[in-house]
Amino acid sequence: MSLPFSIKVYKQYFNFASSHFMIFENGTREPLHGHNYRVQVRGEAPSLEGDMVFDFLDIKPIVREVCDSLDHKLLIPKDNKHLKIYTDRKNYVIETPDESHFSIPQSDVLLLPILNTSAERIAVYICDEIRKKVTQKFGFAFNSFEVEVEETPGQSAVYLHRE
Numbered sequence: 001m002s003l004p005f006s007i008k009v010y011k012q013y014f015n016f017a018s019s020h021f022m023i024f025e026n027g028t029r030e031p032l033h034g035h036n037y038r039v040q041v042r043g044e045a046p047s048l049e050g051d052m053v054f055d056f057l058d059i060k061p062i063v064r065e066v067c068d069s070l071d072h073k074l075l076i077p078k079d080n081k082h083l084k085i086y087t088d089r090k091n092y093v094i095e096t097p098d099e100s101h102f103s104i105p106q107s108d109v110l111l112l113p114i115l116n117t118s119a120e121r122i123a124v125y126i127c128d129e130i131r132k133k134v135t136q137k138f139g140f141a142f143n144s145f146e147v148e149v150e151e152t153p154g155q156s157a158v159y160l161h162r163e
């Protein structure tokens with residue numbers, strides 16, 4: 001059931017340009033490619049605190065910070081059972097079952113604690129990061145928090161976290 005109050009924030013700068021490939025259940029993968037991802041968030045509360053659910057001015061830098069951390073990176077799902085990931089000097093080496101061998105400078109890679117880089121799983125990661133930062137910085141928790149990740153225009157995934 002939806003609560004009476006919510007804030008929704010989607011700014012032009014809630015975006016990240018990243019590369020990825022999905023790994024399928026049988027271990028095959030998509031070709032490496034990139035997206036200009038866009039993010040929208042919505043947080044719900046049962047009542048207002050000082051006339052607001054949560055200040056827009058406080059949530060915006062947090063969402064931006066999380067988006068920026070994904071920007072210009074190769075996103076690798078480190079929990080995927082098909083990937084072998086190790087370090088070689090300053091590189092990460094990522095091997096897939098089709099014997100592809102990616103060797104990329106560590107600074108160009110973000111290892112994410114997710115099973116795959118679907119928009120859905122990226123949305124879960126972003127949601128968790130934003131909620132963590134909101135709690136750390138403001139001691140606040142939304143009753144529910146929703147993140148929409150758009151991979152390409154007209155194609156997005158939505159994750160809803162409820163407390």
Ligand SMILES: Nc1nc2c(c(=O)[nH]1)N=C([C@H](O)[C@H](O)COP(=O)(O)OP(=O)(O)OP(=O)(O)O)CN2
Pocket residue numbers: 022030033117118119120151152155157
């Ligand atoms: N539910 C999901 N389905 C798919 C995801 C996803 O994250 N969640 N991701 C992909 C791929 O990563 C892929 O990059 C998207 O492929 P595609 O739809 O072909 O992208 P296009 O922009 O090229 O689509 P067109 O409509 O053909 O322009 C696949 N599925």
